[in-house]
Amino acid sequence: xxxxxxxxxIKCKFTDCVExxxxxxxxxxxxxxxxxxxxxxxxxVCVPECPAEAIVGDTEPAATAFWLELNEKYADLWPxxxxxxxxxxxxxxxxxxxxxxxxxxxxxxxGDDAAPAPAPNRTEL
Ligand code: SF4
Ligand code: F3S
Numbered sequence: 861x862x863x864x865x866x867x868x869x870i871k872c873k874f875t876d877c878v879e880x881x882x883x884x885x886x887x888x889x890x891x892x893x894x895x896x897x898x899x900x901x902x903x904x905v906c907v908p909e910c911p912a913e914a915i916v917g918d919t920e921p922a923a924t925a926f927w928l929e930l931n932e933k934y935a936d937l938w939p940x941x942x943x944x945x946x947x948x949x950x951x952x953x954x955x956x957x958x959x960x961x962x963x964x965x966x967x968x969x970x971g972d973d974a975a976p977a978p979a980p981n982r983t984e985l
Contacts (some may be wrong), residue, residue, distance in 0.1 A: 862897035863906065864923045864931050869893055869914035870960040872951040873969075875944040877906040877915060888941040888969030889934055891948060896935035897928065912955050939971025 865877075869892045877893065878886045885899035886906075895906075895915070907915045916922045954960065 861902045862900040862918050862928075862931075863895055863902065863904065863915055864897075864918055864927050865892065865894050866914050866916055866922055866927050867961055868912040868956065869910075870964050871948055871954040871957075872912045872914070874911050874947045874951060875941065876909040876911065878941050879944045880905045880909050881942075884940060884942040885935075886941050887935045887938040888971045889938050890965035890967040890969050892934075892964055893941065893969075894931040894934045894938065897932050899935075912951075934966075937966075938968045939973065941969065941971045943972060 865886075871891050873888075873891060873893060875893065878884075882903060882905070883899055883901055885896040886893050887896060897918075902917075904917065907917075918928060948954070
């Protein structure tokens with residue numbers, strides 16, 4: 861069993877989910893996250909964290925084979941994300957909008973690399 865990110869994450873990407881995952885199994889695309897099905901330990905703690913209600917267990921009807929395969933495919937292509945970041949600018953208006961699949965970007969997101977280390981404080985060097 862695994863949990864699966866589904867369509868309503870697209871163009872929202874709130875990223876609250878990544879903060880609670882005990883095994884850091886979220887991967888970031890340009891406008892959606894996915895879960896690595898072989899890393900997910902099925903704890904379910906990410907489900908209530910998602911403001912878009914986009915995460916479902918693979919026994920639920922919304923977790924179709926299409927979404928299972930999409931999560932598996934992109935988990936191998938996109939970078940790992942373990943710390944939340946700002947949602948996409950249009951997240952609130954995109955939350956709940958139907959038929960976002962055609963707007964899914966196959967491009968990778970920036971993952972944890974988006975949070976560069978702070979510049980060194982030269983007075984301490
Ligand atoms: Fe991570 Fe648990 Fe959600 Fe799986 S169900 S993605 S292990 S928080
Ligand atoms: Fe997507 Fe919900 Fe996480 S919108 S990024 S699955 S919090």
